[in-house]
Amino acid sequence: MMEENVPMDGNAAMGRLRDLFAVDLSNATVTCETCDREGPLAELLFYGGPVGVVLRCPACDAVNLRFLDTGRALNLDVRGLKRVRVGRTGA
Amino acid sequence: MAVTRGFTGRRRGEGEAQDRVPPGQFVTSDFPVLTAGPTPQTAVADWSLALQHGGKLLGKWSWDAFNALPQTEVTVDIHCVTKWSKLDTRWRGVTFDDLMGAAGIEKPPTKFVMAHCDGGYTTNLPVADLSSGKAMIATHYDGLPIPAAHGGPARLLVPHLYFWKSAKWVRRLSFQDSDRPGFWESLGYHIYGDPWREQRYDGDP
Amino acid sequence: MIEAGRRLEWLNARVIEVRVENFQVKTIVSEASGWTDHAAGQHVDIRLTAPDGYQAQRSYSIANAPGDGQRVGITVQRVDNGEVSPFLLDELRVGDTIELRGPIGGYFTWEPGDGGPLLLLAGGSGVVPLMCMLRARAKAGDLTPVTLLYSSRSDRHIIYREELDRLAAAGDGFTLVHTLTHERPERWIGETGLIDRPMLERHGPDRGANPQSFVCGPTPFVEAIANHLVALGYPGDRIKTERFGPSGDVK
Numbered sequence: 001m002m003e004e005n006v007p008m009d010g011n012a013a014m015g016r017l018r019d020l021f022a023v024d025l026s027n028a029t030v031t032c033e034t035c036d037r038e039g040p041l042a043e044l045l046f047y048g049g050p051v052g053v054v055l056r057c058p059a060c061d062a063v064n065l066r067f068l069d070t071g072r073a074l075n076l077d078v079r080g081l082k083r084v085r086v087g088r089t090g091a
Numbered sequence: 092m093a094v095t096r097g098f099t100g101r102r103r104g105e106g107e108a109q110d111r112v113p114p115g116q117f118v119t120s121d122f123p124v125l126t127a128g129p130t131p132q133t134a135v136a137d138w139s140l141a142l143q144h145g146g147k148l149l150g151k152w153s154w155d156a157f158n159a160l161p162q163t164e165v166t167v168d169i170h171c172v173t174k175w176s177k178l179d180t181r182w183r184g185v186t187f188d189d190l191m192g193a194a195g196i197e198k199p200p201t202k203f204v205m206a207h208c209d210g211g212y213t214t215n216l217p218v219a220d221l222s223s224g225k226a227m228i229a230t231h232y233d234g235l236p237i238p239a240a241h242g243g244p245a246r247l248l249v250p251h252l253y254f255w256k257s258a259k260w261v262r263r264l265s266f267q268d269s270d271r272p273g274f275w276e277s278l279g280y281h282i283y284g285d286p287w288r289e290q291r292y293d294g295d296p
Numbered sequence: 297m298i299e300a301g302r303r304l305e306w307l308n309a310r311v312i313e314v315r316v317e318n319f320q321v322k323t324i325v326s327e328a329s330g331w332t333d334h335a336a337g338q339h340v341d342i343r344l345t346a347p348d349g350y351q352a353q354r355s356y357s358i359a360n361a362p363g364d365g366q367r368v369g370i371t372v373q374r375v376d377n378g379e380v381s382p383f384l385l386d387e388l389r390v391g392d393t394i395e396l397r398g399p400i401g402g403y404f405t406w407e408p409g410d411g412g413p414l415l416l417l418a419g420g421s422g423v424v425p426l427m428c429m430l431r432a433r434a435k436a437g438d439l440t441p442v443t444l445l446y447s448s449r450s451d452r453h454i455i456y457r458e459e460l461d462r463l464a465a466a467g468d469g470f471t472l473v474h475t476l477t478h479e480r481p482e483r484w485i486g487e488t489g490l491i492d493r494p495m496l497e498r499h500g501p502d503r504g505a506n507p508q509s510f511v512c513g514p515t516p517f518v519e520a521i522a523n524h525l526v527a528l529g530y531p532g533d534r535i536k537t538e539r540f541g542p543s544g545d546v547k
């Protein structure tokens with residue numbers, strides 16, 4: 001069976017990110033390091049599935065965020081974002 | 092951890108060639124597609140494969156030139172770190188040894204290689220795990236050109252390591268002095284990835 | 297409503313009801329000890345563990361309206377040759393326990409009082425979180441004008457059909473429009489074909505009213521619809537999207 005490589009989005013990655021972050025980041029405004037696109041983290045395209053979380057910019061496809069839970073440790077790479085902004089009300 | 096009554100997952104082959112299945116793996120007849128990004132769609136007219144060391148180009152082949160190199164067919168088992176294994180997969184391509192021979196390289200300039208791919212994926216490997224018939228750059232799976240979703244036009248095939256090392260859409264093999272980690276290795280996957288020692292993650296012995 | 301500082305733990309949820317929605321869809325309602333309510337549009341992750349320790353995880357939108365105690369309902373559509381949906385649809389029974397965590401999500405949510413008017417665009421099983429919004433609205437007696445434009449392959453594929461008809465008959469500002477993309481019954485009075493710009497122009501709220509749009513379904517559906525909305529002049533920051541990945545045939 002051939003499976004399509006069709007991404008989900010940041011909404012679907014949020015449960016896994018909650019293992020590390022105390023707050024839900026769906027509404028966090030993130031800025032792409034490569035193209036400066038600014039928008040909610042929920043709108044980033046989610047690749048990787050069971051291998052790991054890879055969130056990419058919907059405008060330029062650059063890797064914005066990577067996250068992996070190895071069971072032993074949680075690993076986060078946000079070099080692809082120049083800013084993450086979380087409002088105190090969650091907005 | 093609570094077992095969910097009645098759940099077994101999409102698998103099975105209890106007793107099916109168990110000595111061929113590394114620890115923690117299960118056999119599947121599917122061929123799941125797992126990626127870190129959108130599928131590149133590289134036309135063979137635009138494709139090339141390069142061997143390089145630092146800034147120095149050691150060899151470069153167009154699609155036609157690459158396919159004129161000695162062809163090898165293998166049937167191997169493959170093992171994905173997400174726990175599925177697929178037995179008796181058939182591939183055709185050019186072995187790393189034949190590629191090195193075509194480039195006239197008798198002695199590799201370093202001990203390690205980084206594979207670079209369309210879409211930006213990378214993975215690191217010791218040269219020793221590519222040579223002596225252990226690896227190829229494959230162009231055909233099961234008798235047909237590898238579809239883009241599975242890494243076509245060409246992918247690395249290194250079946251004795253977890254399949255994330257068999258980099259899809261490979262375009263450049265770059266000799267490096269140290270075993271610098273690639274895309275998944277730099278996030279916490281194991282630097283080497285031997286399925287028989289269950290080296291999935293950084294810190295696994 | 298965003299819960300700050302709380303670790304999302306896996307909860308044990310006992311299945312208390314299984315309801316057939318159509319030939320390939322069921323709603324599974326569980327009671328999750330420790331559940332702390334949700335907002336419409338949020339989802340749960342569920343986790344299944346095989347005897348040898350193998351685990352599979354999937355996300356499902358929460359279907360039942362908020363304020364339902366510890367009850368968490370998910371509506372599951374069969375994915376052919378899937379790993380999880382055949383288990384949930386064919387094997388799971390009342391009395392079984394599954395693990396779930398949530399509620400998750402703070403972007404694709406709507407609560408009574410958030411206002412509108414609302415334009416809800418559903419592709420296949422993407423109707424689930426939007427149905428939760430409609431249920432929340434009805435439960436609260438909220439009168440925000442809302443249009444649901446719901447795309448299904450055929451009338452057999454429609455989920456929640458009777459309940460949607462009932463809600464639409466209430467005359468409280470909810471407009472229901474179905475479109476069928478692959479087959480339609482004789483005497484079908486709804487739309488046919490993929491949602492396109494003319495269909496959106498026929499049924500979408502007046503742009504001047506500053507509507508909030510929610511688009512949910514397979515990724516290609518969501519991206520096509522979002523492009524249509526932007527092309528029609530709906531402001532990008534009032535279009536919220538949730539992509540379910542490949543179309544339901546493949547997983």
